[in-house]
Amino acid sequence: MKIRNLFFLLFFIGLAAVSCMSDDDICISGEATPRMKMKFKTKSTGKQKTLDSVFVKVDYGNGAVPVIANTSKTDSLLLPLRVDDADFTKIFIGTTRTQITSEITVRYTTKAEYVSPACGIKKVYENVNAELNVADAVLGLEMNQKNITDESKTHLFLLF
Numbered sequence: 001m002k003i004r005n006l007f008f009l010l011f012f013i014g015l016a017a018v019s020c021m022s023d024d025d026i027c028i029s030g031e032a033t034p035r036m037k038m039k040f041k042t043k044s045t046g047k048q049k050t051l052d053s054v055f056v057k058v059d060y061g062n063g064a065v066p067v068i069a070n071t072s073k074t075d076s077l078l079l080p081l082r083v084d085d086a087d088f089t090k091i092f093i094g095t096t097r098t099q100i101t102s103e104i105t106v107r108y109t110t111k112a113e114y115v116s117p118a119c120g121i122k123k124v125y126e127n128v129n130a131e132l133n134v135a136d137a138v139l140g141l142e143m144n145q146k147n148i149t150d151e152s153k154t155h156l157f158l159l160f
Helices: 002-020
Strands: 036-041 054-059 064-070 076-079 088-094 102-116 120-134 140-143 156-159
Touching (some): 064 076, 120 140
Antiparallel strands (some): 036 076, 054 088, 088 102, 102 120, 140 156
């Protein structure tokens, strides 16, 4: 009798442990809200460029906050856009810490997509359009993708 009870107890413990494991318990495969990928080009030649330093501030609705202060060589940026109900994000870019004066407004429409129980809902950006409000370090813009569904493709080129 004791062996039978012990067998059932171990069986139910094993069943409980296996039923608790699921692929949806962890959200690690890049299913979160995608960031906007930007790369740099030289305006005169159209060739891709690497910047020695880049400084970025983003206005998420409460004023501009520093997001990136990169003083090493870089060829791209990944910037999170607003996830509230606003239809635009203002980005300020410069090549020195004291002069972050180029202003870009990125306009879009958002759509919510259900991912999984662990990841929840992510925002997808559609009809993305960027305009250069103040040209200083950034001389122009070149849109590459109209929709931001993942971070694998370049969405916007900044012309220096």
